[in-house]
Amino acid sequence: MIAQDVTEQPRPSPRAEPSERIATTWHSQIPDDKEMLRAAVELTRDISEARAAIYWPDMLGSALLGYAALAGAILLQNPLVALACGIFSALMLYRALLFIHELTHIHKDALPGFRFVWNLLVGIPMMIPSFMYEGVHTQHHARTRYGTNDDPEYMPLALMKPWSLPVFALTAILLPLALLVRSAILVPLGVIVPPLRKLVWERASALSINPQYRRRKPEGDFARMVFWQELGASVWTISVLAASYLYGWRPLIIALCVISFTAFLNQVRTLVAHLWENDGEAMTVTAQYLDSVNVPPPALLSPLWAPVGLRFHALHHLLPSMPYHSLGECHRRLSTHLGANSTYEQASYKGLMTLLTRLARSTMQAR
Structure with missing residues (x-):
């Protein structure tokens, strides 16, 4: 009965301009569009395999160019040429980083090695080993977690104060410095101070945006992977700080500025990855799709x-395991099959x- 009451509320036209769609939680319990969900699976089975011939050159080329x-x-x-190189570096390293x-x-067996x-060339040098996302992002895709207080990657930004948006974006600029302190100081200290180690793991070891999120202690094979990645990141950052102390800080400062710009780009992208209109309710799969953006x-x-x-x-929220290089073709097939006025196009x-x-x-309308 509750779901029925919610879905009876006026629904914006699928052709309405984004500025006409008002932030609301009206869609949290919208019934699933079974035709769309079925088509997403049935029309894309033949392109669901990750292709090493695309992944490897793309990742390696982006990293090396960066x-x-x-x-x-x-x-x-030359300051202008150096600035252009810095911007291009940030864009390439941003692409390489997002392979996380x-x-x-x-x-795990799809692309051996x-x-x-990736961790050796990108994750550890940029102080973001893959463990900081693995085991975290999958919770964002969990059917009962998305958009709730248990979702590590969700905040109802559309329902918050206007000043929260620039603050959210600009805080990313400080991320590289925070990561440097984390790997070079806090993690090594945590080896001899268990309460600090617990605090760092729970509060500073995940790429999350939900301030209420607390990460659970790693176990088994994942815990062993975390150990080696943490060790690599700490050795790297301490070595970089030691080299900077001996030979000058300019290279490190420039590198941190480039990574800051990369973090800022990712934070801006995060701002528009979803509509951020849900206020803690569990959502249907279709509702999660409509709260996301193509x-x-x-x-x-x-x-x-x-x-x-x-x-x-x-589309990624409909097909989380679909490799990135197939999403464009998936979109073309679903758009053609479902039509311009479908739920998919919304x-x-x-x-x-x-x-x-x-x-x-x-x-501005929410409060």
Whole structure:
């Protein structure tokens, strides 16, 4: 009866502009669109395998280009050229870093060695080993957790104060410094101070945005993986600090600035990954889909600010295990099969600025 009362409330037209859709929790218990859910599975089975020939060159190329450009930003004397190198480095390292999202979803045997190499080249040097997302992000996809207080990656941003948006985005700039302190100081100290080790694990070992989230102690094989990744990150950060003390701080400062920009880009992307309209209720799968965002073609810049398939974030919530390189074809098939006025098309938006404007207007109407 409660679900019926909710779904009887006026529902915005699927063709309405984003600015006309008012932030609300009306859709938390919307009945599942079974045709869409069935089509998402049946029409995409043949493209659901992760292809090593795409993953490896993409990740390795992004990382190597990012580090080469970072070297240019550090070594080149022309300020404008160095700045351009720094921006390009941030974009490439951003793409390389976001393969952490793929690591949480692909089968452990799908790409042998990929996790190890990614951590060696990207995760540990950028102070974000894969354990900080693995075991966390999957909770965001849990049917009964999404959008609730138990979701580590959800905050009802659309229902919060307008000033919360710039604060949310700008705090990411401090992330690299916090990660440096974490791996170089807090983790080693935690070896001899158990309460500190427990605190760091629970509160500072997950890429989460929910301040209420507390991470559970790792167990089994995952605990062993965490140990080696933590050790690698601590050895790396301590070595970088020691080298900076001996040979100068300029390279480290420039590298931290590049990583800060990368973190800021990711935080802005996070702002528009969902509509953030749910206020703690458990949601149906279709409701979760409608609270998520696709920015499909013809949006030209979305592959830059939402790389590695994340411009199809709503579709990803329908098919969490679908490899990033197949999402564009999945979108084409579902759009063609379900039609322009379908539930599926309601999650598609025009671009970044449209979504940011919509979110800002929602915060102004919410309180």
